Amino acid sequence: MTSEQVNLVQQSFAKVAPISEQAAVMFYDRLFEVAPQVKAMFPADMSEQRKKLMATLAVVVNGLGDLGAVLPAASALAKRHVSYGAKAEHYPVVGGALLWTLEKGLGAAWTSDVADAWTAAYTTLSGYMISEAYGSPQAAE
Template structure:
C-alpha cells in the first residue's frame, strides 16, 4: 500500500461514515447471503454489532498512515475472533462482502483505482490478522 492508496481509502471512508448504519446492514446482509454458515457466529443485537464494525473500520482507516498504531489492536481482535469460530478462510469472504458494501455505498465514486486501494488495505490487514491468529503459514494461503 502506498500513500496514494491510503489517501483514497481514507477519503472514501469519510463518504461512507455518514451512512454507517446502512453500510453495516448492507455488509452483514451480503455476508450472510454469500456465507450463511457464519451467521451462527453472530449473537446479540446486530445493530450494535454493525456500530462496532464501523467504529473499528474507522479506527483502522484512520490508522493506515501509521499502521504500527493499529497492529496491536488488530492482533488482539484476530485472536479474539478465533474463540468465535472464525477461521482463516473466512477472511476473504469478509473482504468480498466489505468491497461489495463499499461499491454499493459509494456508487459512482467506486472506481477500479479505489477498489484496488481497498483490496490492498484489506489484504494487508487481513494477512497480518491471519498470521497473528493462526500463524504465518495460513496467512500465505
C-alpha cells in the same frame, strides 16, 4: 500500501461514514447471503455488532498512515475472532462482502483505483490478522 492508496481509502471511507448504519446492514446482509454458515457466530440482535464494525473500520482507516499503531489492536481482534469460531478461510469472504458494500455505498465514486486501494488495505490487514491468529503468514486474496 502507497500513500496515495491510504488517501483513497480514507477519502472514500469519509463518504461512507454518513451512511454507516446503512452500510453496516448492507455488509452483514451480504455476508450472511454469501456465507450463511457464519451467521451462527453472531448475536441475534446485530445493532451493537454493526456499531462495532463501523467503529473498528474507522479506527483502522484513520490509522492506515501509521500502520504500526493499528497492528496491536488488529492482532488482539484476530485472536478474539478465533474464540468466536472464525477461521482463516472466512477472511476472503468478509473481504468480498466489505468490498461489495463499499462499491454499492460509494456508487460512481467506486473507481478502479479506489477498489485497488481497499483491496490492498484489506489484504495487508487480513494477512497480518491471519498470521497473528493462526500462526501462518497467509494473505487473504
